[in-house]
Amino acid sequence: MKPTSTRSTLVRIAAVVSLALAATACGSEDKDSSDSAGSSDEPVTISYWSWMPGTKETAEAFNKAQKKVRVQFSEVPAGLAGGYDKLAKGVKAGNAPDVMNVEYQALPDLVTQGLIADSSDLLGDTVKKSPQQVQDLVTLGGKQWAAPFDVAPQMMYYRKDLFEKHKIEVPKTWDAYAEAAEKIKKADPKARITAFWSDDTATWAALAQQAGATWYTAEGDAWKVDINDSATNKVADFWGEMVKDDLVFNHKAWSPESTKATADHRVYTRISASWGAGALKTEQPDQSGKWAAVALPGWGDGKTGMVGGSSFAVVKDSKKAAAAAEFITWATTSDEAVKARLAAGTSSALPADEKLRTVAKESFDTAYFGGQDVYAAASEQVPNINGGWVWSPVHNATSVELTAALGKATDGDFSAALAKGQATAEKLIKDRGLKLAE
Secondary structure (H helix, E strand, O other), X not given: OOOOOHHHHHHHHHHHXXXXXXXXXXXXXXXXXXXXXXXXXXXXXXXXXXXXXXXXHHHHHHHHHOOOEEEEEEEOOXXXXXXXXXXXXXXXXXXXXXXXXXXXXXXXXXXXXXXXOOOHHHHHHHOOOOOHXXXXXHEEOOEEOOEEOEOOEEEEEXXXXXXXXXXXXXXXXXXXXXXXXXXXXXXXXXXXXXXXXXXXXXXXXXXXXXXXXXXXXXEOOEEEEOOOOHHHHHHXXXXXXXXXXXXXXXXXXXXXXXXXHHHOOOEEEEXXXXXXXXXXXXXXXHHOXXXXXXXXXXXXXXXXXXXXXXXXXXXXOOOOHHHHHHHHHHHHHOHHHHHHHHHOOOOOOOEOOHHHHHHHHHHOOHHHHOOOOHHHHHHOOHHHEOOOOXXXXXXXXXXXXXXXXXXXXXXXXXXXXXXXXXXXXXXXXXXXXXXXXX
């Protein structure tokens, strides 16, 4: 039986994560904070790794704003096989950075691998003004492991000009979305309503969350896996029919094929997140003024999911943890940090701290969206993110297998891929020395 409330679920998950930390023998050591304050002649230099748009500019702005701590920024590849793999090797070799950006879905895995420091004392105040859905993602085992930066509700971006041209109403429900897809195919046979990224596990997770799924929960001292549950299968059935009926392009995520279809004006909507506004602007600069942002179509209950989102973490064994925390606090709570990140023109990150969203809005050039306040559109969806969603310590590795399985479902039959993800997660939990719920 599942817990009957979100809060009881989170309490149990905290206990299970604590057991995971013990099982992997990776509890964090206390950090020496004596190096937090350097002199004007000899500032403390910390290293910072990230792949995220605007982070280089954030580090540069911090260096200009003060003299006590200096940030040495290095760009690393995104993803499990990129920056996270490099981080694991760096910790093992003793040359890891002091600060690393970590996506929420990756945090429990990195924590139980012993790669992230317990920052409860150093970063405790950074979490308090974030939505509860975000606070729950950085607090594991009763400890805080990172400072949240952004919140990423799912959004739909659509070609306003093409919808108006063919007199098609912008859909608010998934049933209406399917009807709009049929109209688009009839009006513009070479076009489709979207390039569905069928191998993108992050998109699937968010769509499942919107539908009411919780892929991972805790029962007592054990993990329960529900990747193959009824809510996720409802999502899979919907998109499977869309693929089988040839109403969408079935593309790999971020593929040249998908980019070209959008550039050729054959894609009418994009299913993305709040950060997707900046990504779209960067990818399709010639389509300025043609796109708009709206709430994701839904199942009639007004709920949405969250795609990604990121935090700042102090890396395990950093000898400059207090200086690292000083930079992290500035990067996640100050107006100046938000301005620096968005001034680069490539990011549309929605700060988790609501008070920072005004400066984010003022810093983002809305000309690409015809002057639309895309920050207001995204911010309105934050309260609608379904609560109770957490990530397991094995999700990173699970996503590798699930992504591969989803990518093979070219015929739109995604049920086998979900079953593969379910079996993979259950096996990985056992292999990690954790208990699997019956």
